[in-house]
Each structure stands twice: as structure tokens, then as C-alpha cells.
Amino acid sequence: MSRRRFLSWSAAGVGVGLGLNACGSSPSATSSDSSGTTGSQEFAGQQLRVFIYSGSTEKFFRDSFVPAFQAKTGATVIPDPGWWDSIPKLKASPPGQPAFDLVLTDATQGYPAIREGLFQTIDMDRIPNKEKFTPSVLDNWVYREGYGITFPGSGMVLAYNDDLIDFTPTDWGDLMRDEVTGKLGMYNSFYMSLYTFACMKVAWEGRPGTAAREMTDNLSEVLEFAKVQRDRVQYWWPTSTDMVLNLDRSNSAIGNMHSNGMITAMRESPKLKSIVPKEDIAFVQTMWVIPADTPQKALAEEAIDFLLSEEMQRAAAENGAPTPILSVAQEVAARDEAWTQVYPATAEEIQKIQYYPYDAYFQDWDSIVATWDRQVLRKG
Template sequence: MRKYLSVMSTLAMAATLSAHAAETIYVGGFGGSTEQLFKEKIIPPFEAKTGAKVVYVPGNSTDTLAKLQAQKGKQEMSVALIDDGPMYQAVGLGLCAKVEQSGAVKELYPSARMLGDSSVGIGFIATGLAYNKEVFAKNGWKAPTSWNDLTDPKYKQKVVIPPITNGYGLLTLVMMSKLNGGGEATMDPGFDVMTKKVAPNVLAWEPSPGKMAQMLQTGEAALVVWGNGRVQAVVDQGAPVEFVYPKEGAVVIMTAGCVVEGAPQAVLGQQFLQHVVSADMQALLANSQGWGPVNKTTKLTPDVMERVVYGPEKVNALISPNYLVINAKRAEWTNRWNRSVER
């Protein structure tokens, strides 16, 4: 009898793996080095565990969101990995299913549990300042410490900030408003400071990460607004560059994930999201991409801990933007920015 049960159990397991083996799950996510990490290190153990095949569809966050909108009701993707701003839009449009509250999801920091439990953060990125140390030393400038340094006339034509269509430019506007009596709901102070004090210092509103990295390396850009992960990649290439957490606080950008509403492989989608936020996979993302772990149980080496947003103290110090207000006003702000700030 015991042998019979064992055989039946083995057959059942084989049938389960066979069923998954016939399944292909499509995951929309970031391109570049992130795509490479997923294909080489994150996807293979998931495929080995489930027997399923994962097809990774690279694209920036707005492209992936557009695909989800275009395919609503007949989705091809089962999981979407995008930045938190567009993710709030996806949730608001009903494109994300509820995340199962089990497994590794229960190990996440509260701030990684996104509104409505239809998506979760998969990595913390701090938005702050970065500067070229050689340029600062040559000019006798002290290291920047504050968002308000962007308004200092001595940096005229030495500041580079991404445009408002990029998360970093948008968050610079939000912080300028917050520091001058406004906020997401009252953006006039932010536009006033950006137009009169920040814009005269800006050499370029640069959307390309590659071009931004080059300008920071060469010193053409002395001071920039960027994410700690992006800056670390420049430092790793040997450039005399340093990231600064402004004294008023760095702003969090979360990379986020959701299982697509109406996903063709919803069960595998939930399993894949659990896999991505597991402690081991979070450590890989921290080591390779500079994303701060959202899983509280993740263990990192001391040198990686220094480079990323790690631990309750750093996580809790991050400023969280109000994307419910931001997304409702984004088009209006973009038009105003193009008219008054980036002329």
C-alpha cells in the first residue's frame, strides 16, 4: 500500500510539472542590465522549480503600461514589473489583480505594500543628488547636502536634471514645492523655484541614462539629480562621483510588480512575484542593480549594504510621493513645465 501511494504521489507530481511545462508565462520588465540579470539568474531557478517557461518582454515602464492598456480583456502578459508611478496608474485602471498575501510577500516592509494590495514594491531606489568630486575640489566647493543646493547660482550651467517625463525630474519638482510651502496638491511654489532659481543652473534636461552617466563622469555635469543605483554604476566604472542623501530626505522610487488582471497564467504569475520578492532574489537585485531589498529578511554583505537602501532606518527615512495626486495632475504639470521650466 505504501509503495502504491508513493507511486501515485510521484505520478501526481510528474503530472503537475508536466502541466506547468506546457505553460509559458510572459513577464514585462525593465531592459538593459536588469533584463540580463533576470534571464541569467532569476528566471532559471523559477523555471527549474515550476517546469514552466518564462518569456521576458523588455521595455520601459510607460511602454509596458501601454501594452497592458492595449491588451485589456485579452492580456498576453501575466506579470508586469514597472516603476511605482506608472504602477499606481495601472492599479487605478484596473490592470492589476490582488496580490496573494502569503509566502515572501508577508516578509515585505510596510512601505513596499502598495495601495490596495494589487501590487508590491520589488526594490527601493533613493532619489537624491550626485556630484563629481574632482570638479567640486577644483572649484573649492563643499559637497552638496541639500535639495536647495540646486538653486545656488555658483552652479550655473553645471546642473543636469532629467525632464518631468522622467521620474527624477518630476520628483525634483515635488521636492522644490515641499521645501517652499507647497506639496503635491499645491505645486505653484515648486514651479516658481524651478523656473526662477533651478532652470538657470541647468545645462541639460537629460532623459538618457547613458548620456547622464557620461556627463557626470567627464565633469560636464558637476551636480545632478539621480537614483543611487544609477550613480553606483558610474562609481563602479571608476569615476570620481558620489551619491548624496539630502538632509531633507531622499525620495523613494520603487520598482514594483503586479500580477496582471485577467492574466493567462494567473497562478504562475503569483508564484513568480513571490519568487522575485524572496530574500535570495532580493539579494541578487541589490548586488547587481543597486535596488534596496523590500524583503526584511534579506541578508547582504557589508559593502553592498553601504551602497543600497538597506534596513529599517534607511527605508523609513525615505520620502514617499503621493502618486494619487501626481498621476491626476501629471499631464497638466508636463504642459506647464514645457512652457515655463524647460524652455
């Protein structure tokens, strides 16, 4: 896979660790909702300002969501793409004039922002499409307290170059094998890789499936394990593009990776493969939340419900995102083998969707960051 060929698709997939990560096809801009009924146009003339992630999420939003939702409601959608700037912009907004009416964020920013009062509760009766989601993705305090609709972003997969290892990986314990010492590629962000170390630790100790509990009960031990085992890592990758290029060029043999970053890579280069170990599954927790003082609350709720519809979930899944709707997952899996390799597509698999252990991280966030930066990424 040439660098030019790889970068041609990765440019559309920037930010695969966050959000919907979908691009390409767009549904026809009709005035029908997911159940086939005609939109009421009750929001005609209104505007909805939406913060979304740049890159693939922005493309999905502009190509698929905006035309369909505008036709359905009569409202005008104004996407505002960015990365980590939604919260600062909201804090800088005048009272009653928030920068956005609807915000896509993740747990690392969303949790503290909700606790600071930046977002309001949602009228869940106005979000009937939430009933189509598997309950596991909504089983968290953000949803239970009514602040947002949570859903899975990218998942953690074990990626490898099949030409560089003489075994077929089956679980995270394989990263502890002597023959791959010094050949690992791991994400430089701790929210993923510290959890990967926890998965390695419990597998090595004969307790696979307990990584999340290990993070909660024995965080200091996981950090110490990461410090000791850091020399197994050859490359701390900053983006999915970098990891795929390193795997393809044989600079790294195996490691962790974002699921949606591997789908196209596996199609382009047969030697690049990935698995999702059955134990200790983890996804990025993304969420739709509504700013506290927006005057467009009802319109924002309408938008969330439409984003949860089968129509929008199908458009996202067909272009590389997971979906917590079983029927949509089965439909996409039936015609996309690469998608099936990295995302749950059966009732049993979807029920096992779980997020990274964010609550454990927030117990001692500053200490984790200091240890990770000074003693894991760097040999302190």
C-alpha cells in the same frame, strides 16, 4: 573614464530609472525555494509570459530568475522585454488571451491601468515572502487594495564631480548655492526633477523633510519655483549615461541622478561621488501586477512570491538594485561600499523608504506636463 569604457557597462544598465536594474550573477538552477524546500513541480508544462523592462532588468530576469523558477516549478517562463508598450499590448489583446500573465510596471503607467480594470487583485495569502519586506514599501493603495506588490526601484541621489566644487554637499539646499548656479545637471523628466525642485525649495525655506507635503499642498508654488530657478540648470539629461558622461567631462558639476546609475560610475571614476540626503528621500515605485483575465493567475502569484524571496533579492542587490529586506541589505552593504552609499542598509534607513509623490502628480497630470515642457525645460 573613456567613453568606450563607460558605454561598455552602461549598455547593460539601460533603464536604470526603472525596475530591478540588476545584472550578472545567477543562482544555481536548483529546485529549492528560499526556505530550502523542494519545488512541488505542480505547474509543470505550463507557460508564464512576463513583461519586463529591457536592459538590465531583462538580464537579471533571464540569468537569475528564469532558470531558478523553472527548476522550482516545472513551468516555462517567456520573458517579453520592452519599455512603455505593456499597457497598449494588453488593451489590444483578445478577451481571455492577455499578452502577458505577469507585468512589471511603475506608478506612472500602473496607477491608471489599475483604475481602468486591466489588472486583477492578488491572493496575498499566496505571497508569504511579502512579510520580509519593510512595511513602508507596501504602504500604498496599490497594495492595500490588493492589486500589486510594490517595491523600490532607483532612488534619487545628489551626484557631483568632486573636482568642480569646493564644498562637500550635504542636502538638496546645496543646489541653491551661488557657486553652482548654471552648473546643475537635472533629469528632463518631471517625476524626478520637479520633486528635486520641491526639495530645494523647502530646504531653502528652512523646512527640509517636507517636500512630499509641499508637492501635495502647494503644487502651484513648486511649479513656479521651478520656473524661476530653471536657469540654475546647465544640462537637462535624458539618460543616466548622459549625466555621468557630463559629470565626468566637467560639463556639469552637480545635480540629481538615479542611484543605480551612480554605483558603477563611482567605481570607475573616483572624482564622481554621490550622497543621499537624509531628508526628502524618494524612490521610483515599481510593482508586479497580474492582468485581469490571465488563466495563469496562480502561476503568476507563485512567480511574484519567488521574486520577493531572499534568493532573488540578493541576486538583484548584488548587481545594483535596492532591496527592502533588511537582512539582505545588511549582507550586501557589508561587502559593497558603493552600494551602501546610495541605498538604505540599516533598520532605520529602510524604514524611511518612500516613493516619489505620484498621487500629487495625478491630481493635475496634464497641467504639470504642459508647464514642465513649455516653461521649465524651455524658458517660456
